[in-house]
Amino acid sequence: MTGTAGGARATAGPSVGAGEETAGGPGETGAAEGGLDARLVAERGTFRLDVALRAAPGEVVALLGPNGSGKTTALRALAGLLPLTGGHLRLDGEDLERRPPESRPVGVVFQDYLLFPHLTAVDNVAFGPRCRGTAKARARAEARAWLDRMGLADHAGKKPRGLSGGQAQRVALARALATRPRLLLLDEPLAALDARTRLDVRARLRHHLAGFEAVAVLVTHEPLDAMVLADRVVVVEDGRVVQEGSPADVARRPRTDYVARLVGLNLYRGEARGHTVRVDGGPVIATADDLTGPAFVAFPPGAVTLHGDRPTGSGARDARRCAVAGLESHGDLVRVDLTGELPLVSDLTTVAAAELDLRPGATVWAVVDAARARAYRA
Template sequence: MTTLRKDTPVSPAPPVEGLDARLVVDRGAFRLDVALTAAPGDVVALLGPNGAGKTTALRALAGLVPLTGGHLRLDGTALERTPPEARPVGVVFQDYLLFPHLSALDNVAFGPRCHGASKAQARAVAAAWLDRMGLAAHTGAKPRRLSGGQAQRVALARALAVHPRLLLLDEPLAALDARTRLEVRAQLRRHLAEFEAVAVLVTHDPLDAMVLADRLVVVEEGRVVQEGGPADIARHPRTEYIAQLVGLNLYRGRADGHAVRLDTGPAITTTEILTGPVFVAFPPSAVTLHRDRPTGSSARNLWRCEVAGLETHGDQIRAALTGELPLAADLTTVAAAELDLHPGAAVWATVKAAQTHAYPA
């Protein structure tokens, strides 16, 4: 065994790269308490209903809202007391907040100028970033002359031009129409894949989160209720909000073999063999509706329900059902017409055990 002499120099521990934060913010009756960690290259999406605390968390990371507790470390450096302008953080706001009197070039050059670059140096950096964003032909355009997608890319270039170690994106696609959103989402995914530091994205759109993020953190009432990879979150929702977000019917109960007795409602038969507290989920497309009680059906799950409402859902009709088991069912417009579905109509709902998915609660 080797013994270190007292005067032997000890190598310092390598700095911890990435984000390590516990964001505690008290605002009247609301308390945010969210832990976030991410390595360089990670894209983390904060999801949650309105008022959950997503934007408060983002603003706390940017230094625009002071912490009342917890900590905030970026690449091993504590930032709790660092003013916003001194943090290595880039922000893309929902409405982009481009300076209306400046050209696209000077909007992007603004950050490097604030960090001490000369006008010529800052403009050279800005021109390079606009070229990367496919906007070389729009360097002289003022924001009012840019499309929504172009303005979004200018805002992203402005945030990246200062080489941030943390990139914050607040609903970056919310201001775009559906067609532009599809194109810009693909472009943003490419740029985030090339970004070598940490990116945190706030969104209420599950598709944006699933496409852009490596990991999802779901916040409700100021707390993290679930986190994990997009596929795991989609397959194993743990709250009603998440289930609705990913389009699943979700129930909680106690399993005994193939049978799950729900906390409120009937039993559901599943193919999994489990014991103890579980969740059971199945998509609305797994539900088959009948006006009369089916005979000879292979479905192991059968419930008498009533149509509470109907709405268009993509190219299908989504029926909200109440009764023995509240649930959502998807069917074609032809099937809805043949069943003569309308609010108040009595129906029988069936789901095959093989189309359910049970997992520990």
Template sequence: MTTDVTVHPAERHLTGPLLDARLVVERGTFRLDLPLTINPGEVVALLGPNGAGKSTALRALAGLLSLSAGHLTLAGRELDNPSRRTWTPTEQRRIGVVFQDYLLFPHLSALDNIAFGPRRRGVNRQQARRQAADWLERMGLAEHARRKPRQLSGGQAQRIALARALAVDPALLLLDEPLAALDARTRLDTRAQLQQHLAAHRGATLLVTHDPLDALVLADRLVIIEHGQVVQEGDAATITAQPRTDYVARLVGLNLYRGRASGHTVLLTDTFRLTTAEQHDGDVFVAFPPSAVALHPNHPDGSPRNSWPATITGIQPNGDNLRVQLAGPIDLAADITPLAAAQLHLVPGQRVWAAVKATETRAYPAAPQ
């Protein structure tokens, strides 16, 4: 069944972002300062390490925390602005939320869980249940209308929670780790279904997640925060091509270093240099994937410019390969096949030689520190 897309009257004359906010929240020694805009129909993923401020941002948008400063405007309506003493309670905000654990009402059927939102907004019981039945059909769960949450699978519960959030016609949809509670197989299928439903949602969507794959598949744009501040923002291609912090590099699976370039040479430490394919002068980042690192028992033949002795500090499975952690003049990760690891007899504490071809590196300008 196709989804009819309607435009709320309050949004018809909007020409800018649907969400326009600067979220400033001070809690003890922690300070979140997050400028955030989301356009109609856009999905933005908010990523960051634990303690970065993701949950604080979500709670501020939902009205569970008041701003210390800044502003929050949604669909042309100012919801929170401390300087003007403007504050809008949660229940009066056009926001739908899907929590990590879904938080479905255990005593209500799937149908009545979805109907709950419209009922709270003044829709009569019969009309609310009709809307809920329509959402169940859209989610492919019409036959589960009478089931209680305990009778649903994880993927089904996630779709019911999503339908409940969308049934109130939210201008802003907040997704808090919506796939984290699912097993790997269910997560794969549910992610594809979620992608379809988000594509049909004409409001703004903010996805809070730790999972880079969820962000890359579902989001149009990524906003990455650390210590309450935005450290990088852009589409997936931009972020994965040029990470700018160690967290972002780990997120996209790259080795990342900062150094001082002169032509094709980048000085990373007082004594360690890498040769790169690109020429630069000044502060740069150098990135390369773990798959670009070759390991040798002795100094490699041909004396490649980028080769150095290193010590193995750890070996872990990584998909079909092994991820080898190395310490030396620089710390790095290398991905090798199990066969190569067996041939090299790799064990923690072992000394090896690491080599990276200049053509496998990527160098790009960094802002001066």
């Protein structure tokens, strides 16, 4: 997923998308031997979490959602740091609720790493195996091997204050993996890094997760992290699952305003009839797909062209009068937020924006390219 666009106007879809949205999701992994099978029901004050998660060994699942959606609550429940008030938590067929957190085969990489400041990198990594009864010499040897795999062999003797953010993150990952967990939990693992470091560490993390044979659950609000690192994305809003599927499925067919903004699409919900969708309480949008019944329709901002005067010719019939609500730079383009009968977001070149003399409050005519408007079942 890339980009963040306003202008998505759909209501939330079902807690799990239609069958076409769930390929590779719980229906498949639930039947596999081993792996994670959980329904996490937990309450914190007035907030209630109710999230079902299933993942096969070797699968990386990303929990994606806005702040306050319940992602971290779900991670804490998986780690045993927050008791469940309902549901179940099974890993490789074993009920984890009966085991205290410290004895569970779970590794956690926290957002701020939580490395022991008084221990060197090698002793931080060796800490887990030592707690599980491994002799000191062997634990340190294994820790050095892990640091070598992370490209940190030359930093084994450094304490956390002598490490960069990216190096500290890799030490934290090595420490989690050194216990050979059957469930690896990553809590916003790249959030504390600057943009350049994040790019490098994300690539390294992808490499290590590709070779991880157990289940990994990544909690993030960054769509790019989810798209690059995960095999499957589970979108959580207000404590429940609103969409899940492969990264491509979620990016191509968003089902909520939040997801649409993340992937940079205009999104509406309505009733499809042939190659048109009548938006709930609004106008009709021509689409490339032939569909009947409740539907979503989505298209990128680049599919919306703007005109200073009402166009003539083939685009005139579908032209919509709009007012410019705001403008912002979006890479090498200008993103225009439009209000009107059909609120829209459009991307223009800087030259086109200048020629139209766009400014807040200006009136323009918008035309949506029907060939790029895709309809799918709600």
